[in-house]
Amino acid sequence: MTLTEEKTTQERPKGLGPIGWLRWGWRVLTSMRTALILLFLLALASVPGSLFPQRGVDPGAVARYLTDDPVKAEWLDRFWLFDVFKAPWFAAIYLLLFLSLVGCVLPRLAVHLKEIRRTPPPAPRNLARLPHHADIEGDLASAEAYLRSKRWRVATGEGWVSAEKGHLRETGNLLFHVALLVLLVAVGAGGLFGYRGNVLVVEGDGFSNTVAAYDRYLPGSQVSPEDLQPFSFTLKDFQATYVGPGHEKQGQPLDYFAKLAVQDAPGAPEREVELRVNEPLEADGALTYLIGHGYAPTFRITGGDGKVAFEGPVPCLVNNTATFESECVIKVPDAAPDQLAFLGRFLPSTVPNGEEWLSIFPGAANPTVQIWPFKGDLGLDAGTPQSVYDLGAHQNLKPLGQMTASPKPMAVGEAIDLPEGAGKIEFTGVKEWITLQTTYDPGRFPALLASGAAILGLLLSLQIRRRRVWVRLRDGGVTVGGLTRTEGGDFGEEFAELTKALEQHARAEVKDVP
Amino acid sequence: MSPDRLATLSDQLVLAAILLYLAAMVGYALELAFGRVTETVRERKLVSVGGPAEEVPEAAAPEPASWAPKAGLAGTVALWLGWAANVGGTLTRGLAVDRWPWGNMYEFVVAMLLAAVTVFLFLQVRYPVRFLGAFVAVVAAIGLGFAVRVLYTQAGPVVPALDSYWVAIHVSAAIAASGLFIVGGVAAALFLVRKEGPSRLPARADLERVAHRVIVIAFPIWTFAVISGALWADKAWGRYWGWDPKEVWAFITWVAYAAYLHARATAGWKGKAAMIVSLIAFACLMFNLVGVNIFIGGMHSYADVSK
């Protein structure tokens, strides 16, 4: 240690040399100024994450951006601006700040441990020179007793008493900074060892927690498919209530919940769980949240050959959350002789409006579906990935019959015979779907502990002041002097109170010992 | 009283609060304009209580008007009355909707300004900070006016995600911290406006002291607000931190205020530089409230601002 130090100082004129450069770099990195700059940079770096849509938050919005303005989007993407919080430059700032924190906290921790064990320094010769001082009645013994009783650390010498208080400030400060480090680690570990999955489930259907069952699955790099908690459930029922007519907020949801029958593991007893917005399902540390809902009208579709080619619910995407007017896509590759496809518009509370039909309320008071039929080749064998919510990719479909802007809607139980003898579609009922998100994050509890510690540390660090008081004997009494390391605040007030208390204490002792 | 009557009463009380805050501003402003001229160098009680108060000779200034302190007192009375109306407005709104009265942006802003005025009145009871009164009052009046004109929404229930006890914890903390930060922001802005030397405006040292004092109290509360927000997000959305725009800006605000504290505590920045950092932080806070709610959106789009 000392050797290298000497070497670097000697070599400085000729250049620092590799170790010198390392030491220099470390010193710069762990300096306060660098930490401040890194802190600012981190804040600055997160700004674009709020201005551009992020893949991790809203992948749909990113996809729209890419189609709307491909040239600009490509450039943005090149700089990771749709994945700011996973970008290498963001990670670089984060890591440098982390290092800088480590480099500054560890030495300070060592210094602080030494500091705590040290006794307060002897009194200066002339206390009247201190910013706070007063001549009072009293004697050293009573001053010492009083200061000790108020939990000052006290040292004494020939003709003086020295006292110090407020090491908790630095303790709190270190606690805060260490807690930040722990928080960074916990967040990182959660990302590595946790996973997140999204799935859509229709009433009556089930789900079991496997990678294949998810519509979208985002594992941390240290998670393997066997690690998933083996729970499963069936969606028994979903119910929503909305603000009724006559209020500005008509149609706003008041409450919704899903009834699940849950099994924590295969063969385990079944339990009923009511899933609500702020009340997730917990199974073995994995949490499942209700994050969305919508309608899934059910259909029976018959091909031109008279055979039933499709029967079941079709989840529709919500176009308008105030009325739950939804858009559905039905693909029927099993229909023969021609494959069939349909676009649908689902209206939960239908009213006619001139030539059109509208939904006026999100509840299913009068559910209908408008249908636009197509036939042709769905091309599902071609192997190109297709969205189940989109017909746009199918060029080989042709409309059946006359296309109108607003065809007459079907009510539940009604059927339409398709033109050109292509078959029949029956609207058989209405179910609801929910979207769920399952998360497993082993870092969340450590992160919470670290956050609590950070607040505690902050309070100590910001509210406690380190201060010293000395008492020196003089003719007919003592002189008290005070000093605080941290400027500002009310030390003057505290000092005035302290001198008064010292005086009172001295007088009381005199009375006790007549 | 029926919920509708209560809601109407709440609206009227908020209007009354605006008028009273304006009256308070006039009173305080008259005292500032015709009262004593302050100097930066004069040690005020707020700056140092214990040390001997050094009397610095008054600069040659016009004789203060004898009625000026009375105007200031009238301002104080009007501010207390406005505060009472503001409290009443928030309370009746809460009773009308039978939930915590900070479920949308209108309610949040009304409560936040109430918090700011409360902070100021509390400071005024304990410390001689009357010099800030005119500025706090005008900010409160303009803020409430903005809430009524732009953000107003009819009293009513909230969406299920907001129907949670976390509102009481998380949003209340955010309101308290914002109220404190507003007082700090007013003091910091005045600091930058005021030049050195004699002036009708309050002394720079006093302004800096007030700003620091409230920010030091507000920062842990804001930290708590951010953390309780993360806890709520963990309950509601399945992740405690997702870099949603509101979260990003809460984080930026937090970092900026931490940078202010750092600059003061460790880098020894004083005066103008530190005040500018604190104002940048305050701008982030305001952007998170107004900008993110209205222009950006995200999962936190509960602002419910009528378009």
Ligand code: HEM
């Ligand atoms: C390498 C990074 C860092 C270093 C070297 C560092 C160093 C320090 C030091 C020496 C203090 C002591 C101030 C005192 O005793 O009065 C301090 C206080 C503080 N630090 Fe840091 N810190 C770092 C990172 C951070 C970060 C990331 C934050 C939070 C965003 C933070 C927030 C604070 C706060 C709030 C205080 C209290 C300020 C006060 O006492 O008024 N620090 N820091």
